[in-house]
Amino acid sequence: MSDKEKFIKFFKALANEERLEIVKLLKKNKEMFAQDIEHRFYLEQSTTSHHLNMLKKAGITKARKEGRKVFYSIDFDSFQQLWQAFGKQVLD
16 A cells, blocks of 8 residues: 555544544543443444444554453554654655
8 A cells, every 4th residue: 555545544534523533532541442432422333343443444543352352542653653654755
């Protein structure tokens, strides 16, 4: 995947109000169980899963399994790398 495609995926993932709120919630709570995110926003399981997968594929979040539970957190390293690469290639 080209850098341009990565940037588009990154910004598309952030261009949704619910996903932005999920990112803010994860920043505040460090890590959350997927069902806790679902209940916080009163979303259907499939909608929450879709949002979390988009954020993960865009390099914004990461997932950790513990038994049958999946916990999500912000992938700060990936986020920072994408942001810096965007700045260097597009803003410089």
